[in-house]
Amino acid sequence: MAVRSSEMDLNKGSLFGKVLIFALPIMAMNILQLLFNAADMVVVGRYSGSEALAAVGATGSLINLIVNLFMGLSVGTSVVVAQDYGAGKPQTVSRSVHTSIAISIIAGFVVMVLGLLLCSPMLLMMGTPADIIHLSELYMRIYFLGIPASMVYNFGAAVLRAIGDSRRPANYLIISGIVNVVFNLFFVVALNMSVAGVAWATVISQYLSVFLILRCLYRTDKAIRLFPHQIRLDKQKLKDIVRIGLPAGLQSLLFSISNVLVQSAVNSFGSTMVAASSAAGNVEGFVGTTMNAYYNAAITFTGQNMGAKRYERIDSIAKICTMLVFATWIVLGGVTLIFGETFLALYTNNPEVIELGIMRLKIMMAAYFTCGIMNVYPGLTRGMGYSILPMLCTLVGACLMRIVWLVTVFRWYPTANILFICYPVTWALAGIGQVISFFYARRQVYKKAALEFSLADEIGASV
Numbered sequence: 001m002a003v004r005s006s007e008m009d010l011n012k013g014s015l016f017g018k019v020l021i022f023a024l025p026i027m028a029m030n031i032l033q034l035l036f037n038a039a040d041m042v043v044v045g046r047y048s049g050s051e052a053l054a055a056v057g058a059t060g061s062l063i064n065l066i067v068n069l070f071m072g073l074s075v076g077t078s079v080v081v082a083q084d085y086g087a088g089k090p091q092t093v094s095r096s097v098h099t100s101i102a103i104s105i106i107a108g109f110v111v112m113v114l115g116l117l118l119c120s121p122m123l124l125m126m127g128t129p130a131d132i133i134h135l136s137e138l139y140m141r142i143y144f145l146g147i148p149a150s151m152v153y154n155f156g157a158a159v160l161r162a163i164g165d166s167r168r169p170a171n172y173l174i175i176s177g178i179v180n181v182v183f184n185l186f187f188v189v190a191l192n193m194s195v196a197g198v199a200w201a202t203v204i205s206q207y208l209s210v211f212l213i214l215r216c217l218y219r220t221d222k223a224i225r226l227f228p229h230q231i232r233l234d235k236q237k238l239k240d241i242v243r244i245g246l247p248a249g250l251q252s253l254l255f256s257i258s259n260v261l262v263q264s265a266v267n268s269f270g271s272t273m274v275a276a277s278s279a280a281g282n283v284e285g286f287v288g289t290t291m292n293a294y295y296n297a298a299i300t301f302t303g304q305n306m307g308a309k310r311y312e313r314i315d316s317i318a319k320i321c322t323m324l325v326f327a328t329w330i331v332l333g334g335v336t337l338i339f340g341e342t343f344l345a346l347y348t349n350n351p352e353v354i355e356l357g358i359m360r361l362k363i364m365m366a367a368y369f370t371c372g373i374m375n376v377y378p379g380l381t382r383g384m385g386y387s388i389l390p391m392l393c394t395l396v397g398a399c400l401m402r403i404v405w406l407v408t409v410f411r412w413y414p415t416a417n418i419l420f421i422c423y424p425v426t427w428a429l430a431g432i433g434q435v436i437s438f439f440y441a442r443r444q445v446y447k448k449a450a451l452e453f454s455l456a457d458e459i460g461a462s463v
Contacts, residue, residue, distance in 0.1 A: 015316050019301060022166050023293040023324070029170035030289035032177050034282070042346055043184045043198060052194050054275040055135035059123075063115070063143065064256040070107035070151065072252045074100075074158040076245025078296070079303045079382055080237065081162035081224070086307025090223035092237075097159050097217070098230045099237040104155035108148030115144030126264045129271040139195040146203035149210040156213035159224050161300055172212040180205035247387035251378070251394045258402040258426075265406060265419050273416060276356035279347040283340065283357075284364050287332045291372035294321045294328075295379040302383025311449050314442060318380050325372035333365045360420050367424035370431045374398070377434035381441045389437035397430030 077100040084092045119140040123133055157169035180201050187197025217226035266277045298321045305313045336343070344357040374397075378390035405422040 015301070015313060016320050019294075019297050019317065019320050020324070022164065022300065023297040025166040025170040026161070026296045027290050027293035029166075029173045030292055031286060032170070032173055034285045034289050035177070043188045051132050051271060051275075052135060054129070054271045054278060055132040055195055056139055056198065056278070059119075059136050059140050059143070063140065064252075064259065067111055067115075067147065067150075070111050070249060071154055072247075072249025073103055073107065073241060073245035074155045075248035075299065075382060075387075076241035076243070077103075077155055077158040078162050078299050079244045079385070080240045081159055082300050082303030082383070083307035083385075085163050085223065086304035093223040094225070094230075095234045095237045096241070097224050097226060098232060099234045100155045100159060100241060101152065101217075101226060102231050102233050103238070103241065104152040105148070105231070108151035111151065112144050112147045115147060116141060119144070122260075126260060127267045129267060129274065132271050132274070135195045139199045142196060142199035143202060146206035149203075149206040153206065153210040153213050156210070156217055159217065160213070161296060162303070163222065163224060164300070164304070166296070168216055169213065172209050172216070175212065176205040176209035179208055244382060244385070244387045247391040248378075248382060251391040254391075254395050254399040258399040261403060261406055262419065262422065265410065266416075269416060272350070272352055273356055275348065275350070276344075276353045277360055279344050279353065280340075280357035280360040280364075282347070283336060283343045283361060284368070287328065287336060287365070287368055288371060288375075290328050290332060291325055291375060294324050294372070294376050297321065298376055298379030299383045302380050306384055306445070309449070311445055314380070314384065314445070318377075318438065321376045321380070322373070325376055326369055329369035329372060333368050336361060337365050356416065359416065363417065363420045364423060367428065370424060370427040373431040374427050374434055377431070377438045381434070381438050384441045384445050386437070386441040386444070389441065390434060393433030393437055394430055397433045398426045401426045401429055 077096070081093060081096045081100070084096055120137050123136055123140075128136055153172075160166070160169050183201035183204055184198050187193040187201055191197060193200070214226065217224060218228075220226075266273055298317060301317045302314055305311070305317070340358050340361045341354060344354045344361075348354065374394075378394070381387075381390050402422050405425065406419075410419050410422070
């Protein structure tokens with residue numbers, strides 16, 4: 001019975017309260033995940049110095065580049081399972097779940113191998129400062145050993161969220177995150193393992209989280225129950241998941257490529273700037289990851305209501321998510337600006353690193369709501385079954401325009417200020433495109449619904 005209490009009926013009743021209740025555990029999960037990642041950087045920065053902090057921070061965009069293509073397929077899982085569940089098709093839900101877990105296992109091992117092979121040459125290609133590159137490579141090699149567990153966890157969490165259960169994935173992350181922090185302190189402070197210590201702590205916590213979520217799926221009595229002997233690729237479900245998830249993965253990949261190029265430009269300013277940008281980026285992440293909870297809510301609510309043919313609720317979901325993005329920007333963005341120096345001081349006591357980090361925070365927070373819009377509206381569009389349009393908007397508005405910015409504006413005025421301004425500019429451009437894409441997909445859905453009702457009336461009249 002505890003399983004049932006974890007779920008919500010997303011197709012009926014008032015939306016605002018349900019969106020917020022659904023988003024809050026994801027928000028808590030994302031913030032906790034970021035806190036645990038921040039703990040890696042705080043522990044290594046405080047006890048191993050700014051070089052170790054820069055070494056860990058310099059790997060983020062490269063790790064995302066290798067991981068995000070496959071991780072994006074979990075978006076396909078969210079949409080396909082949500083639509084099947086909303087349509088009341090338990091057998092189809094089961095096929096989707098077992099196909100998703102099979103995809104995650106295969107993808108996890110592929111990404112692990114790619115990461116181990118590519119980390120060294122790509123760190124060199126990015127121009128990682130010579131005084132930290134050996135530490136960055138060590139961190140990445142250990143980190144990628146945990147990628148198979150991370151991949152399966154994210155797909156499993158996507159399955160649970162798709163049926164309206166956002167609480168248990170958050171609980172499992174809390175448990176694994178606490179374990180991560182404990183091992184961070186033990187490995188780095190007690191054993192003096194520096195970046196290797198935080199990497200091993202992360203790997204251990206990732207395998208604990210995947211154990212918890214697989215146990216949950218195995219023990220449930222719902223349509224999402226996992227039977228190990230049924231884990232296989234169903235051809236039709238694989239096609240459905242890839243149709244939605246591959247464009248999302250390509251979007252994340254292209255986005256990561258642009259971030260790698262920006263990180264390469266950051267690297268050109270030296271390890272002090274790398275440390276400052278890494279710490280500031282971690283602080284900004286608390287605002288971004290909160291907004292990302294609304295993306296997950298948008299994709300799940302839209303997907304289930306599409307499956308239940310409750311098309312009239314889509315506009316309300318969009319309005320609620322937009323209001324929440326603006327509210328989050330005003331509150332958390334304001335807190336970040338007011339207490340930015342205090343937050344950065346947690347990562348390092350180097351005054352130059354803190355000063356440079358404040359500079360980045362001011363630029364980013366000035367228009368961070370555009371980042372939220374850019375992220376939330378693709379969830380609405382994908383929930384309706386349209387995944388190519390959001391990818392194209394990100395490709396042109398964010399990725400391509402960042403490259404253009406780097407080879408034109410930044411080349412003409414090669415300062416850190418000009419470099420970081422490319423983020424809000426490209427967020428705004430991509431956000432406008434994502435809103436336009438949403439209204440296009442919405443119009444297509446309404447046309448299809450009108451045609452279905454018309455055909456139903458004709459059949460009824462003929463009978």
